[in-house]
Amino acid sequence: MSNRADACSILHYALLLTPFFSISTAASNCSPRPVLSEIRNVSLPNANGQQNRGIAFRVGTPGQELIFDPRWPTNNIHIYGSDYSGGCGIYSDTACPTMRGGLYVQRDSTSAGAALGSTAAEEDDRMVPQSHFISDVLSIDNQTSPPLPIGIQNTIAQNKIPHTPLHVLGLGDNSTVLQMLKDTEKIASRTWTKFNGWIGADKEHQRDGYMLFGGYDRAKVLGTGHKIPIGKYNSNCRSRLRVFISDLGLNFPNGTYVSLHKFSLSRNLQPFESCILPYYPLLLSMNNGNFFDRFMQAIDLNSTEWSEGLVPDGRVIPLEKSLPDVNLTISILSGPSITIPYHQLFLPQRDISETTGAVMITGPEKILPIKEFTDNEFPILGELFLSAAVVMANLDAGVFTIWEANQESNDQQLVAVDETGQEVTEFCEPASATTPTSSPTNSPLGSENESTEASEPDRGAVIGIIVGSVVAVAMVVTASSFSGVDIGGGKQRVQ
Numbered sequence: 001m002s003n004r005a006d007a008c009s010i011l012h013y014a015l016l017l018t019p020f021f022s023i024s025t026a027a028s029n030c031s032p033r034p035v036l037s038e039i040r041n042v043s044l045p046n047a048n049g050q051q052n053r054g055i056a057f058r059v060g061t062p063g064q065e066l067i068f069d070p071r072w073p074t075n076n077i078h079i080y081g082s083d084y085s086g087g088c089g090i091y092s093d094t095a096c097p098t099m100r101g102g103l104y105v106q107r108d109s110t111s112a113g114a115a116l117g118s119t120a121a122e123e124d125d126r127m128v129p130q131s132h133f134i135s136d137v138l139s140i141d142n143q144t145s146p147p148l149p150i151g152i153q154n155t156i157a158q159n160k161i162p163h164t165p166l167h168v169l170g171l172g173d174n175s176t177v178l179q180m181l182k183d184t185e186k187i188a189s190r191t192w193t194k195f196n197g198w199i200g201a202d203k204e205h206q207r208d209g210y211m212l213f214g215g216y217d218r219a220k221v222l223g224t225g226h227k228i229p230i231g232k233y234n235s236n237c238r239s240r241l242r243v244f245i246s247d248l249g250l251n252f253p254n255g256t257y258v259s260l261h262k263f264s265l266s267r268n269l270q271p272f273e274s275c276i277l278p279y280y281p282l283l284l285s286m287n288n289g290n291f292f293d294r295f296m297q298a299i300d301l302n303s304t305e306w307s308e309g310l311v312p313d314g315r316v317i318p319l320e321k322s323l324p325d326v327n328l329t330i331s332i333l334s335g336p337s338i339t340i341p342y343h344q345l346f347l348p349q350r351d352i353s354e355t356t357g358a359v360m361i362t363g364p365e366k367i368l369p370i371k372e373f374t375d376n377e378f379p380i381l382g383e384l385f386l387s388a389a390v391v392m393a394n395l396d397a398g399v400f401t402i403w404e405a406n407q408e409s410n411d412q413q414l415v416a417v418d419e420t421g422q423e424v425t426e427f428c429e430p431a432s433a434t435t436p437t438s439s440p441t442n443s444p445l446g447s448e449n450e451s452t453e454a455s456e457p458d459r460g461a462v463i464g465i466i467v468g469s470v471v472a473v474a475m476v477v478t479a480s481s482f483s484g485v486d487i488g489g490g491k492q493r494v495q
């Protein structure tokens with residue numbers, strides 16, 4: 001009797017739960033749509049309306065548009081405030097706000113608040129010394145986050161080149177932004193993807209790039225991608241994205257391929273390791289077996305003048321030199337071959353005007369965005385390598401993927417990836433991507449008034465969990481060694 005009663009109530013219970021089970025089954029097969037941030041010229045009200053290039057997030061209420069650059073191993077967000085003084089290196093007060101990607105005005109933000117969590121979080125962020133922490137909201141892809149810890153750098157007395165030109169988006173192992181996006185179910189895994197776009201001389205050779213969080217865009221990559229475990233932290237490779245290069249060489253218009261690899265002449269190609277550092281402002285930096293000399297010989301170039309401006313430490317190409325349309329192919333061991341087209345290999349010199357604060361081309365000479373190491377520093381593939389390659393790093397799965405970019409594709413086919421690296425193409429939200437909101441400029445998804453219960457059917461779009469805790473990491477990263485290489489990211493070589 002009691003057994004039957006139990007069976008009945010269990011059945012009843014199960015029937016009651018059925019709809020919930022089916023919802024949860026559907027939910028486990030779907031994923032939030034990856035969050036997109038374009039890399040492009042952004043107009044900056046907080047820099048006198050000037051433009052700079054990068055990914056823009058809005059900080060505070062009302063949102064202030066600021067440009068960020070991803071950094072490793074930093075975990076936090078660090079921004080430069082309007083009270084910032086004396087820290088622009090050799091940039092003038094007019095050029096400084098553009099160089100920084102806009103300056104944050106704390107008093108204008110009604111959501112700015114006191115610091116959250118542990119101040120020890122600063123330990124990991126020594127490259128931006130003297131930040132003090134506050135909290136404020138961040139809008140990514142028009143969706144507002146809960147308050148996040150934000151380091152503000154208001155005063156810094158250094159007369160050298162700034163090491164971090166733009167605002168800092170920490171994408172380290174315990175990144176507050178990636179964790180927030182995951183906790184609020186905006187992304188299924190702590191994954192970021194970057195394609196830098198093109199910054200060539202003419203419009204034809206300029207393309208916007210993007211960063212994606214929580215997945216990648218299959219329409220903008222070629223092939224299946226090459227997966228590599230994310231390495232251990234090491235000051236040689238702060239991003240932990242190490243790849244082996246099996247060869248690199250030049251493709252001449254007449255069909256000739258010239259290897260620049262040091263072992264190629266002995267027919268004994270030895271792969272060598274290199275670090276993908278997506279914020280390093282050059283294409284690459286290496287002196288592996290006199291790579292640089294071979295490169296210069298192959299294109300019959302002799303330049304001893306260093307580049308300045310937004311792509312510093314490369315070489316200025318003398319005006320009288322006519323350049324062949326050579327492409328540089330970088331072959332990843334058992335992975336894709338990445339071909340940097342000639343129009344991204346010889347770039348205009350851009351810098352910020354001291355008098356107007358505008359980004360402009362500073363002269364007729366082209367520059368070669370390659371730095372020659374004078375000793376055996378670790379080879380680097382920088383930001384401009386991502387003009388022809390796409391990198392996706394999944395911190396939860398501990399794996400990154402490198403693809404050859406489908407550089408000219410304008411299609412979009414977003415794919416989410418989960419914590420195990422599985423791809424998910426079904427998104428847990430209404431098919432229409434343009435869900436109307438009551439306030440289009442600043443959708444109130446993160447507002448306290450939004451009840452999680454009331455929004456049950458649309459869990460993926462609700463920010464419910466406040467991310468406040470920040471994990472302390474005691475890494476000794478000094479300002480001078482921050483980038484791992486001797487580069488300012490600023491205006492000119494430090495002599």
Ligand SMILES: *[C@@H]1O[C@H](CO)[C@@H](O)[C@H](O)[C@H]1NC(C)=O
Nearest residue numbers: 073172173174233471472473
């Ligand atoms: C990240 O945080 C966890 C604890 O949540 C800690 O064990 C780990 O060491 C941290 N990793 C880094 C790289 O800071």
Ligand SMILES: *[C@@H]1O[C@H](CO)[C@@H](O)[C@H](O)[C@H]1NC(C)=O
Nearest residue numbers: 251252253255326327341342
């Ligand atoms: C170099 O790249 C350009 C642009 O992708 C392409 O049109 C051209 O055919 C390539 N040249 C060689 C020699 O591979």
Ligand SMILES: *[C@@H]1O[C@H](CO)[C@@H](O)[C@H](O)[C@H]1NC(C)=O
Nearest residue numbers: 252253254255256298299324
């Ligand atoms: C192709 O061009 C390169 C560079 O100008 C030259 O060194 C090479 O000899 C040429 N190859 C042929 C087959 O013409």
Ligand SMILES: *[C@@H]1O[C@H](CO)[C@@H](O)[C@H](O)[C@H]1NC(C)=O
Nearest residue numbers: 296297300301302303304305
């Ligand atoms: C390159 O130019 C410098 C200075 O103009 C000169 O000293 C050097 O010998 C030149 N190198 C070659 C390989 O022509």
Ligand SMILES: *[C@@H]1O[C@H](CO)[C@@H](O)[C@H](O)[C@H]1NC(C)=O
Nearest residue numbers: 041051053206207208359360
């Ligand atoms: C972005 O701004 C730079 C500097 O003003 C300019 O040279 C470039 O053409 C712009 N790019 C696009 C895609 O408009």
Ligand SMILES: *[C@@H]1O[C@H](CO)[C@@H](O)[C@H](O)[C@H]1NC(C)=O
Nearest residue numbers: 036141142143434440441442
């Ligand atoms: C975000 O909001 C701006 C201004 O309201 C709008 O122009 C833009 O299209 C929106 N972007 C997305 C991805 O919805």
Ligand SMILES: *[C@@H]1O[C@H](CO)[C@@H](O)[C@H](O)[C@H]1NC(C)=O
Nearest residue numbers: 439443444446447448449450
């Ligand atoms: C949230 O609620 C408070 C008081 O309950 C109200 O003053 C405020 O206007 C509300 N905000 C929104 C965005 O609805």
